[in-house]
Amino acid sequence: MIPFTKGHGTENDFVIIEDVDASFDPDAAWVAAVCDRRAGIGADGLLRVVPTAAMPGYEQDATEAPWFMDYRNADGSIAEMCGNGTRVFARYLVAHDLAKPGRFSIATRAGVKHMHVPEDGGDVTVDMGRSVWPAESAEVLVGDRWLPAVNVDMGNPHAVVFVDDVAEAGRLWEAPQVRPESAYPHGVNVEFVAPAGPRRIAMRVHERGSGETRSCGTGACAAMLAAARRDGAAPETPYEVRVPGGLLRIVEHEDGRIEMTGPAVLVATGELLPGGLSAR
Numbered sequence: 001m002i003p004f005t006k007g008h009g010t011e012n013d014f015v016i017i018e019d020v021d022a023s024f025d026p027d028a029a030w031v032a033a034v035c036d037r038r039a040g041i042g043a044d045g046l047l048r049v050v051p052t053a054a055m056p057g058y059e060q061d062a063t064e065a066p067w068f069m070d071y072r073n074a075d076g077s078i079a080e081m082c083g084n085g086t087r088v089f090a091r092y093l094v095a096h097d098l099a100k101p102g103r104f105s106i107a108t109r110a111g112v113k114h115m116h117v118p119e120d121g122g123d124v125t126v127d128m129g130r131s132v133w134p135a136e137s138a139e140v141l142v143g144d145r146w147l148p149a150v151n152v153d154m155g156n157p158h159a160v161v162f163v164d165d166v167a168e169a170g171r172l173w174e175a176p177q178v179r180p181e182s183a184y185p186h187g188v189n190v191e192f193v194a195p196a197g198p199r200r201i202a203m204r205v206h207e208r209g210s211g212e213t214r215s216c217g218t219g220a221c222a223a224m225l226a227a228a229r230r231d232g233a234a235p236e237t238p239y240e241v242r243v244p245g246g247l248l249r250i251v252e253h254e255d256g257r258i259e260m261t262g263p264a265v266l267v268a269t270g271e272l273l274p275g276g277l278s279a280r
């Protein structure tokens with residue numbers, strides 16, 4: 001039987017599997033079966049808690065960040081980074097005595113991230129590092145209009161589109177169409193962003209590998225940065241990003257580091273029974 005924990009950050013939900021001896025490397029089909037909302041546990045993604053020293057290519061980060069967040073999307077694909085995932089992962093480490101509350105670091109495929117988990121169980125902050133702005137120009141189809149995309153890399157790729165109302169994104173049952181597709185050789189997360197007041201935006205997202213989710217932390221940072229540039233806001237200006245699953249508070253510092261604060265909730269623990277997951 002495989003123990004698991006279920007958690008979420010602004011309703012971006014994850015199955016967390018602890019793998020302290022790095023003996024478990026699930027394949028994509030297994031992850032997709034666990035994340036299936038009818039035949040599995042159901043989640044937007046999976047977080048494997050594994051020693052950084054056991055992750056080939058990341059061993060150098062182990063001293064600073066002993067635990068590695070091995071993130072998988074709901075379809076089983078690997079992504080470099082998950083902003084909401086970092087907060088939930090950090091909460092898990094503290095709850096399971098793998099880290100002390102306060103400040104500590106975790107390793108990810110997008111580098112080491114610095115966390116703050118308050119002792120009182122309050123909201124968790126992650127220092128996401130700096131953004132990169134790819135030069136490609138691209139567009140996203142919204143209804144029957146092609147709108148310009150603002151490309152922001154937060155360790156993973158994002159295309160931010162400004163709309164008047166996030167409802168314009170439609171049902172998002174399928175990945176939004178982008179052009180040229182060559183602008184996103186590894187796929188893209190698409191954020192639809194509308195004004196929601198001074199220093200406040202509303203966002204919906206279609207995530208690469210997971211479909212529409214109720215929140216995306218890296219996406220919220222990309223959206224905030226695109227909005228702040230558009231508003232001409234100075235660094236250190238805090239923004240609120242309203243997503244269907246709650247509220248994230250984000251600030252870009254003078255030195256370009258981006259900090260995101262929001263909830264990180266552990267909901268349940270359980271065990272996966274042998275043979276219970278549907279073969280695909």
Ligand SMILES: N[C@@H](CCC[C@H](N)C(=O)O)C(=O)O
Pocket residue numbers: 012045073078079080081082083084085156157189207208209210213215216217218219
């Ligand atoms: N929900 C995440 C992002 C997860 C990865 C994304 N789907 C991708 O493929 O890049 C977040 O909170 O950042």
